[in-house]
Amino acid sequence: MKYRTLGSSGVEVSAIGLGCMGMSDFYGPADEAESIETLHHALAIGLNFLDTSDVYGRGHNEELIGRAIADRRDQAFIATKFGIAGAKLKPEGGLAMQVDGRPEYVKSACEKSLQRLGIECIDLYYQHRVDPNVPIEDTVGAMAELVAEGKVRFLGLSEASADPELIRRASAVHSIAALQSEYSLWTRDPEPEVIPVCKELNIAFVPYSPLGRGFLTGTITSTEGMGDRDFRKSNPRFQPGNIEHNLELTETIKRMAADKGCTAPQLALAWLLAQGEQILPIPGTRRIRNLDNNAGAVDVRLSDAELAEIEAVFSPDAVAGDRYA
Numbered sequence: 001m002k003y004r005t006l007g008s009s010g011v012e013v014s015a016i017g018l019g020c021m022g023m024s025d026f027y028g029p030a031d032e033a034e035s036i037e038t039l040h041h042a043l044a045i046g047l048n049f050l051d052t053s054d055v056y057g058r059g060h061n062e063e064l065i066g067r068a069i070a071d072r073r074d075q076a077f078i079a080t081k082f083g084i085a086g087a088k089l090k091p092e093g094g095l096a097m098q099v100d101g102r103p104e105y106v107k108s109a110c111e112k113s114l115q116r117l118g119i120e121c122i123d124l125y126y127q128h129r130v131d132p133n134v135p136i137e138d139t140v141g142a143m144a145e146l147v148a149e150g151k152v153r154f155l156g157l158s159e160a161s162a163d164p165e166l167i168r169r170a171s172a173v174h175s176i177a178a179l180q181s182e183y184s185l186w187t188r189d190p191e192p193e194v195i196p197v198c199k200e201l202n203i204a205f206v207p208y209s210p211l212g213r214g215f216l217t218g219t220i221t222s223t224e225g226m227g228d229r230d231f232r233k234s235n236p237r238f239q240p241g242n243i244e245h246n247l248e249l250t251e252t253i254k255r256m257a258a259d260k261g262c263t264a265p266q267l268a269l270a271w272l273l274a275q276g277e278q279i280l281p282i283p284g285t286r287r288i289r290n291l292d293n294n295a296g297a298v299d300v301r302l303s304d305a306e307l308a309e310i311e312a313v314f315s316p317d318a319v320a321g322d323r324y325a
């Protein structure tokens with residue numbers, strides 16, 4: 001495994017992390033025993049940057065991770081999140097979310113996460129979504145108190161990308177170690193403004209859904225067979241009318257990966273890793289086989305010519321369909 005520094009924290013974590021969300025929610029049923037084996041395998045190969053949230057499976061995901069790391073806490077770097085007080089898939093597609101960034105909510109959410117994870121201190125605590133009704137200074141102020149109390153080591157923000165000024169305001173209250181937002185070959189939104197601000201402030205950038213919710217692996221050709229609780233079933237990019245166009249893009253990744261002697265997911269992740277030393281993608285998987293495949297991306301080096309070839313196909317507006325309904 002290769003390691004990268006997590007922004008201003010100065011701590012080294014695996015350059016490829018493990019997104020655990022799908023072990024509880026969003027992408028169809030998961031087998032708990034298999035998920036725990038996958039978590040154990042990740043730690044055994046030194047892939048220690050685990051990503052969860054209190055909202056994934058309404059606490060189930062944190063409990064699962066808590067069980068998996070109970071006898072190996074020191075091997076894991078645990079990132080979790082608070083701030084989505086409720087979320088459900090809307091019948092017409094997309095997610096309905098209630099966000100809460102009030103200081104009292106931050107404190108109580110942290111206590112519950114610590115309990116579910118069965119740990120004394122969270123390594124990285126993110127605000128999952130910015131609450132437009134609470135000044136960011138108040139929310140980050142409460143998060144900073146958690147650091148002072150020894151309940152949290154480092155702070156992060158997630159999807160604070162609509163207004164990069166928010167990142168500056170948050171950083172003025174307490175150093176922010178990481179910012180997590182969607183970023184992949186088919187979601188280039190953070191490039192013009194957010195990533196430069198992160199570089200300037202020494203904030204690690206953690207791309208979520210780095211495999212385009214599985215699409216960029218080249219293994220998904222339609223939503224047929226996906227269950228009703230599968231988020232992708234209503235995601236615009238997976239819908240007829242868009243998916244045909246997007247499948248042409250994945251054909252390019254598959255062809256380029258074959259030429260390079262790597263796999264499509266490795267190519268997609270290697271491209272992200274090549275975007276800067278402060279980038280630490282967290283591909284999600286429930287399976288050891290896919291985890292090993294993804295971890296192999298750290299050994300794939302793309303030349304300038306290969307990067308240019310990929311970017312010529314995946315220009316920022318190449319994808320058809322919005323990223324959320």
Ligand SMILES: NC(=O)c1ccc[n+]([C@@H]2O[C@H](COP(=O)([O-])OP(=O)(O)OC[C@H]3O[C@@H](n4cnc5c(N)ncnc54)[C@H](OP(=O)(O)O)[C@@H]3O)[C@@H](O)[C@H]2O)c1
Binds near residue numbers: 207214
């Ligand atoms: N901050 C936020 O708002 C936010 C939002 C979404 C996600 N996240 C975090 O980011 C993490 C990653 O994002 P994500 O899970 O949404 O999407 P992703 O990593 O882009 O893709 C995950 C999907 O790809 C499949 N997959 C993974 N590796 C594969 C491989 N090598 N070959 C074939 N299929 C593969 C997985 O299926 P299998 O399980 O079958 O391998 C899963 O269905 C999440 O787990 C979560 O921790 C954060």
